[in-house]
Amino acid sequence: MAIQFILCFNKQGVLRIVRWYEKIVSAEYKKTEDLIAQIYRLISSRDHKHQSNFVELSAATKLVYKRYAGLYFVMGVDKNDEEAIYLANIHLFVETLDSFFGNVCELDIVFNFYKVYMVLDEMFLGGEIQEVSKEILLERISVLDRLE
């Protein structure tokens, strides 16, 4: 049970956040760009109201994703993992970003990508969730943020 990667891209497929926890070895996708392009193709073509939030990517990986306004948040997880809990992870992450930035929008993420990584690293460690309380996360992040 571990997250293989976390991506965030907009409706046009422009990456905003990318974090690999495991090296994705696949004969099909020699370059990371190709892999990301394939993930975007798979997800952007889906109807986000009437389809599930899970898509199979390869024999080893499935995608758990959710769209918030114009941004997709995607996690690649092991094929045998429980999908639903990762969806909850994504939601908690986005909620935390939302509270931290105060009504987060794409531009916040673009210009403050390093802060997004900071939130990410307080919530996940090596692809495992390490903190599940939004209050604790926000408290910690605001301290770290002031350490500039």
Add this chain to the structure above:
Amino acid sequence: MGSSLRSFIKDVRAAKTLADERSIITKQSAKIRTKLRDDHLPLERRRKYIQKLLYLYILGEKTHFGQVECINLIASDEFVNKRLGYLSAILLLDESQDLLTLLTNLLNNDLHNSNKFVVSLALSTLGSLSSPELARDLFPDVEIILKQVQDPFLLKKALQCIAKLLLKDISLLEIFAVEDLVALWQNSAICTHGVLLGIVKVLQSILLCFINFQPTEAVEELPKDMIGKLVRFVPSLFKRLQTLNSKNFQPEYDVQGTCDPFLQCEMIYTLRLFFQIDNDEINAYMDKFGDLLTQIATNTDSNKSSGQVILYETTRTIFSLHLDQPLRVLGINILAKFLAGKDNNGKYVALNTLLEVVPQEPLAVQRHRKFISRCLHDPDVSIKKRALELTFAILDASNIKELVNELLQFLDGTTDDDSDLIVYTVDHLVDAFDIHTIAGDDWKLSVFLRILKCVGSYISSEKISDILIEINNTNNMQSKHDAVKQLLTETLENEKTNEITDDNHGWFLVTVWCLGEYADLILGQSANNIVNEESLTRLLIELHFENSLDNPKLINYILTAALKLSIKLTSGKCIDQLRDLIVSHKKDSHLMLQVKSVQYEILFDQPIDVRKSILETMPKFEKVVRTTSDLRNRPLGNTPTKKESAKPDSLIDLLGGDFGSSSNNINSNENDSKANNVGDNINPETTDAMGSDLLADLLGGNNVNTSLSLNKAVSNSVELPSQAQKIHESSSLDIYSVLINSENGSAQIDIYFEAKKNVTDIKCQCAVTKTLKLTMGPLHPSASIKEKEISVQTLKISGSGKLKLRTKLDFKVNGIMTNEQFDHKYDKVI
């Protein structure tokens, strides 16, 4: 962060064209490269360039030139530098790089830093980016944090880090002190949910090491007493989980009224791992665990997604541990609740899990078939697909009528986008009729007609053959009559109704075949019937006209149908028209059709009684019965054994054959059965010299001029049967053999070639003792096979004597000619 990063990002965003954007990025990238090379650049400025470099990383640009710089930043004493350094190290470096060794010392220092934020950075980095060497070097430093630090913020990270390092190098289990874990678990002052999560992660790592352990030279065995020390966690996990689950409201961990679903799931998963280890002490808790899961299943709110997460983990645990039947039924009922709901995520996971558990509890799953059928009409294709798979998995003789009706409704609603699903459905439907005995031929044939009408253009020729066999073998003549009548009537009326599209090749193929075989069942029933001699003749001619350019296969069927129809008609005019149709291909550039045309013309000129006996309706077709379990367990892509796969082919062959190019082997098994089949049909008295020649031509057909494919319609992969015996191995090939039968005077041996490298142009020559005669079939599927693929060759041996084989192989590996020779003795005399 600095304004220069901001303005860089703004510039990139403001670029009007892709070329503009590219030029801004290239320029900036070059600038970063030069600046970072400048040793005198102050750290503050360096930081700015590294920030920009990270933005380039997100854009997917090359960043390798900044890797060393991350390490320089980490080495700085200032927190801001370290923070950026570690972030860039995590993003830009990967675990295989030598640069990682440079990190060892820096991490070592920072793990002991007095600033807890620095320690936290080091832990995060080590957890994300560690090699086995790094794991070994720094494990003790992380352990010290577990022993000495009381701050939950650091503890949770250290625990997660330990969990990762243990997986990196299992020999670390030897030095890990379980007592530390126990001490933390018992210290309620520091046991926040984050720390608890960390502890269960470490437990998971240890348990996974034990579950997946394979002895190696480096680690021959894992510490024996470790599991014993961990057992005490089982009852205390029970207790914590129970407390969490039973509505213990804690606002900071509440998710939609459920208390910390994350931790609950992790705990259930950890317990599942515990019970996967075969240990008596742990197993003693099994009943209690069952009780706890039941309690969780009843307590948790299935209407909220946070509750569903826990319920889903619970059912996964029930099935992966094969818990008692009542629990399994409980699990299935939980999943059925998801299926019945509106949420597509719930449906998706429920279908996935049900698919896995059908073999364990078929009846309990069947009970929910209404919900499963409903998912067939879901707009989400991945849900539809799984619902289809599940429908076929629960289909049996008791529910076939109900489920087939659902499937037909599903087919009615499909569009071109669903072609994969349609093919899948039809294939499995036809197979289902094959393995389940169904009362009522009427219904069965009407289902086939409905399938053909609805999705005939998607059906593979193999399955069309199966459908033809089903029609052919129908015992109830009335049903057969009704079906043929419906088929012909609808086709004839199609001019007006237009229900059947021109591309529905499946429908027309079946129509043409039935017309040739069974027209006499319908003809002459009543005067004003739409099906009459003229209309049928016209139908053939029209179909012939419409398809003569692009569908040789259908034309082939039409020629045979025309010939067969000719003996069933009385109208001289119609018979002449049919003759014209056949003769029109005498100069066809398609060799097969030309041969057929010439042969059929000769046959046409035979006296009517000769023709009647030759062109009689096909006899019942012997089928190799497949068992239910065969089909159930057959994964997609698995090939049936050779005998089975020969079934549809030989029918096509009888009808005039498929077109192909591999060489024909008249002595092979398939052709024998074919000859027998038609042989039944021949009146020996009519086989004068002329007649028998014709027959030979008609049957063996095209080996005169063209070649006939036996294997074309067979799926292209071959699998090694379990009884295969290895008879030779070399660096490029493994060779197995199976002695299929050895009766008086004949034997059949299949030789399987399994490639270890990509091998091309295999030529296999075999010799047997002089008293035996050997006939070899073609290599199937191909004389060139890729690594791990298999090709098979059939040998038929007749005569008497000891079965000994000398085999000489010529083949190419990477284009280089190689040859090998070996002998094999079978323990059999024929």
